[in-house]
Amino acid sequence: MKRIGILFGQENTFPQALIDRINLKSVQTGDNIVADFVLIDKVVQGELAQYDVIIDRISQDVPFYRAYLKNAALSGTAVINNPFWWSADEKFFNNALSTKIGVPVPKTVLLPSNQHPADTSELSFRNLKFPMDWEAIFQYVGFPAYFKPFAGGGWKNVYKLNNADEFFKAYNETGQLVMMLQEEIIFEEYYRCYCVDRQDVLIMPYEPRNPFHERYIRNGQIVEESKLNMLTDCVLRLNKALGYDFNTVELAVRDGIPYAIDFCNPAPDADVNSVGEANFEWVVEAVANMAIRRAKDHNEGMNNLTWGDFVYAFANNKQLESGMFDKSVKKKSKSKPVKKQVKEKAEKSKSKK
Numbered sequence: 001m002k003r004i005g006i007l008f009g010q011e012n013t014f015p016q017a018l019i020d021r022i023n024l025k026s027v028q029t030g031d032n033i034v035a036d037f038v039l040i041d042k043v044v045q046g047e048l049a050q051y052d053v054i055i056d057r058i059s060q061d062v063p064f065y066r067a068y069l070k071n072a073a074l075s076g077t078a079v080i081n082n083p084f085w086w087s088a089d090e091k092f093f094n095n096a097l098s099t100k101i102g103v104p105v106p107k108t109v110l111l112p113s114n115q116h117p118a119d120t121s122e123l124s125f126r127n128l129k130f131p132m133d134w135e136a137i138f139q140y141v142g143f144p145a146y147f148k149p150f151a152g153g154g155w156k157n158v159y160k161l162n163n164a165d166e167f168f169k170a171y172n173e174t175g176q177l178v179m180m181l182q183e184e185i186i187f188e189e190y191y192r193c194y195c196v197d198r199q200d201v202l203i204m205p206y207e208p209r210n211p212f213h214e215r216y217i218r219n220g221q222i223v224e225e226s227k228l229n230m231l232t233d234c235v236l237r238l239n240k241a242l243g244y245d246f247n248t249v250e251l252a253v254r255d256g257i258p259y260a261i262d263f264c265n266p267a268p269d270a271d272v273n274s275v276g277e278a279n280f281e282w283v284v285e286a287v288a289n290m291a292i293r294r295a296k297d298h299n300e301g302m303n304n305l306t307w308g309d310f311v312y313a314f315a316n317n318k319q320l321e322s323g324m325f326d327k328s329v330k331k332k333s334k335s336k337p338v339k340k341q342v343k344e345k346a347e348k349s350k351s352k353k
Contacts, residue, residue, distance in 0.1 A: 002031075002295040005038035005051040007065060009058035014270040014284070018055070021288040033295050043068050048075045052298040053291055055080045055246070057267050078294045078304035080245040081266040085307065089242065090151035091264050092180050097310060100320060101241050103234050104259045106183035107141050110150055113176045137181065138164055144184040149177050153265060160184070185259045187252035191223075191231060192216070194268065194279075195239045195247050196286040197293070198306075198326060201232045204279055206250070216276050231258055238263050240323050243308020245294075246287060 004022055008015040015037065022035035038054060049072035056079055059065040069083040098105040112128060147159040147170050157177060159170040167181070192206035192215075205220040223231075235249045238260060248268035251258040270287075272280040298304055312318075312325040 002033045002052045002298065003050060004033065004035040004053045004055070004291050004295055005049075006035065007038040007054055007056050007058055007069070009061060011057065011271055013272040013280070015057065017272075017280070017284045018287055018291075021284050022291055025288060025292060031292065031296070033292060035291070040068060043071060045071065046075065047071070049077045051077055052304075053078045053080065053294045055287065055291060056083065056086075059083060060086070060267055073305055076299070076301045076304055078298055080291070080294070080306075081247070082243060082245075082305045082307065084305070085243055085311065086266050089264060089266075091148075091262070092150040094238075094242065094264050095180075095182075095260075097241055098238065098260055098263075101237050101309075101322065103237050104257055106185050106259055106261065108180050108182040109137050109141060111137075111171075111179050111181060113174070113178050114171050115175045117176050134164070138167075141181050141183050146182045146184055147171070147174075147179055148182065150180045151178070151264075153262070185252040185254050185261065187254050187259075189253040191251045191253070191258075193231065193235045193249045193251065194283055194286070195235050195244070195249060196283070197245055197290040198236065198239045198243075200286045200290075201235050202279065202282050202286070203228055203231050203235075204275075208250070213274055216274065216279060218276055218278075227253075234258050234260060237322050239308075240326065241309045241320070243306045243311060243325060245290065245306050 006015045006019060019035045019037070022033065025031070026033040026035075038051065051072070054069065054072060054077055056065070056069055059069055066083055066087065069077075069079045073079045073083060092108065092110045095105045095108045111132070112125070116122075116124065143164075144160060144162050145167075147161055147167065149157050157174060157179075159166075161167050161170060161181075171179070190206050190208060192204045194200075194202040194204070203223060205217040205223070207215050207217060231251055234251060238249055239247055242263075244266055246266065246268065247263065248265040249263040250261045252261050253259075269275060270280065270283050275283070294304070307315075307325055309320060309322060309324050312328060313320040318324070
């Protein structure tokens with residue numbers, strides 16, 4: 001029997017709906033697959049987890065869970081999303097990578113924390129020129145601009161700034177946070193997009209300036225097919241490069257060009273009360289299908305994680321191309337297992353004798 005686990009925190013609607021959908025599908029198809037909530041009573045180094053697939057909705061907030069998931073992945077569990085990459089990734093790198101894969105992003109610069117990190121002093125920053133070249137930075141980004149942490153989310157510590165004076169006032173409030181200053185995109189249209197398994201995409205009209213529970217626009221205007229294709233292409237390029245199995249991408253359209261604003265959301269909002277019934281139904285169905293596929297494709301004791309085009313290209317010293325990781329997985333799945341190849345060679349050797 002294949003087992004799928006859901007690791008979650010304070011959310012209520014999505015985890016249970018996902019478990020119910022996976023189990024219903026398993027009964028309908030006769031697949032020997034069961035889904036339930038992950039329960040942990042001990043974590044021993046190198047020991048097998050009891051799950052073929054784990055969908056992670058909370059480890060960004062609970063370091064113990066993140067370490068548990070890495071241990072599980074080491075023994076072959078397909079963790080969604082990859083806990084190693086999730087730990088390494090952050091928003092500034094996302095923007096930098098976007099410039100290499102042809103997805104437009106706002107002009108963005110990285111800035112050191114205003115206050116020294118713990119256990120450091122002035123001597124720790126002898127490679128950092130002070131003062132920074134503020135004039136060049138402001139000229140490159142322009143105002144208005146957004147000032148926000150280079151990692152994290154939830155609209156925490158985000159400032160909208162109109163000039164240099166406002167910037168320095170905000171900068172002095174950020175303490176040890178590493179921040180980035182980003183061009184404001186004055187948009188005509190805005191979309192939040194689910195991406196599941198780097199193949200299924202849902203484009204949702206979205207208004208980020210509204211109160212949280214009113215941001216997803218119900219019964220909005222129909223998006224024309226050519227624009228849907230353009231937005232979908234951006235979403236797939238980003239998620240294939242980053243290697244996320246489950247993510248959201250926010251796109252702001254200015255003068256007909258979609259700019260990727262926020263696309264490091266590996267535990268995206270999926271609560272029915274915020275996303276709405278139709279979007280909720282879509283994401284439950286899409287994630288259930290992905291989890292079942294991953295359970296069926298699971299190779300015991302092997303690497304069952306998604307790594308993405310960036311990691312695959314750089315690890316293999318290849319030019320970065322969209323979709324190259326997924327193509328490599330398909331090639332491997334068509335090849336015969338090593339044990340079978342050895343057995344066939346042995347049989348051929350005997351027949352020759």
